[in-house]
Amino acid sequence: MFGLREAGVLAVSVAAAGGIAYLIWNYASSTGERKSEEPRDGAGEAERRREEAGRKVEVIPAQAAPVVGAKAPEQSQPADSAGTQVLVLGLDGAGKTSLLQHLASGGPEQDVQPTQGFNAVSINREDLHVEFLEIGGKEDLRPYWQRYMSKALLLVFVVDSSSPQRFPLAKTHLHYELLAADPRLPLMVLANKQDLPGSCSITDLHDALSLSEVGDRRLFLIGTHVKKGEAELSSGVQDARDLIIQMVCDGR
Numbered sequence: 543m544f545g546l547r548e549a550g551v552l553a554v555s556v557a558a559a560g561g562i563a564y565l566i567w568n569y570a571s572s573t574g575e576r577k578s579e580e581p582r583d584g585a586g587e588a589e590r591r592r593e594e595a596g597r598k599v600e601v602i603p604a605q606a607a608p609v610v611g612a613k614a615p616e617q618s619q620p621a622d623s624a625g626t627q628v629l630v631l632g633l634d635g636a637g638k639t640s641l642l643q644h645l646a647s648g649g650p651e652q653d654v655q656p657t658q659g660f661n662a663v664s665i666n667r668e669d670l671h672v673e674f675l676e677i678g679g680k681e682d683l684r685p686y687w688q689r690y691m692s693k694a695l696l697l698v699f700v701v702d703s704s705s706p707q708r709f710p711l712a713k714t715h716l717h718y719e720l721l722a723a724d725p726r727l728p729l730m731v732l733a734n735k736q737d738l739p740g741s742c743s744i745t746d747l748h749d750a751l752s753l754s755e756v757g758d759r760r761l762f763l764i765g766t767h768v769k770k771g772e773a774e775l776s777s778g779v780q781d782a783r784d785l786i787i788q789m790v791c792d793g794r
């Protein structure tokens with residue numbers, strides 16, 4: 543595992559809009575191959591790659607820390623360590639549990655079932671403990687989402703990029719229930735299922751979810767996919783994990 547900068551991911555432009563600063567860069571494909579050996583040296587080159595791939599990552603660069611151990615997911619009540627949890631939300635079927643399995647184990651996902659309540663997952667290493675809390679996305683569980691905002695260090699909002707018909711519903715929950723509850727909480731949107739044909743690019747998802755209107759908070763938008771049987775983490779999942787670990791280390 544390596545840091546974003548070490549991975550050769552290059553910031554190609556900086557845009558400030560609505561008080562939010564993004565560093566925008568690309569990753570080469572949706573197939574999960576991290577092109578760490580290829581230097582990306584200029585906005586023109588990166589733009590070319592973006593056009594080729596139809597994918598981009600918008601993140602704020604961070605140094606990464608290695609993960610040396612992981613604890614298996616378990617059903618549990620959320621821990622009461624205020625402001626330290628990574629809260630993982632999103633509509634049912636978006637891929638939250640699948641992503642957490644990959645983030646925690648670094649390996650292929652096991653069969654996943656819809657989360658009926660909470661799903662607590664930890665990443666542990668000698669001097670680092672990252673605690674994720676997924677709350678299931680079914681309609682009857684969504685009223686619980688907001689209750690855990692106050693304990694969160696970061697909100698990770700997972701979207702199924704292959705289901706554009708559900709974007710308006712996701713947007714409504716995101717803006718009017720979650721972001722409204724904490725105007726400062728950093729937000730990481732994972733545009734998941736980028737492997738599926740016809741999945742929405744993160745540029746389009748940015749617009750569909752009106753992410754330019756998320757307020758005065760740090761925003762990360764990353765295209766991801768997880769596939770059963772794939773031994774390697776996709777580059778987007780690696781980027782997400784690196785950023786999350788860095789934010790936990792920094793304490794926001």
Ligand SMILES: Nc1nc2c(ncn2[C@@H]2O[C@H](COP(=O)(O)OP(=O)(O)OP(=O)(O)O)[C@@H](O)[C@H]2O)c(=O)[nH]1
Binds near residue numbers: 767
């Ligand atoms: N093709 C593809 N399938 C995915 C991806 N991520 C998840 N899936 C599949 O989507 C289905 C739902 O995934 P889950 O991880 O259970 O989704 P969830 O967001 O946890 O759903 P709830 O727990 O019901 O809120 C499963 O069949 C996964 O295998 C992805 O990136 N690509």
Ligand SMILES: [Mg+2]
Binds near residue numbers: 639640661678679
């Ligand atoms: Mg789940």
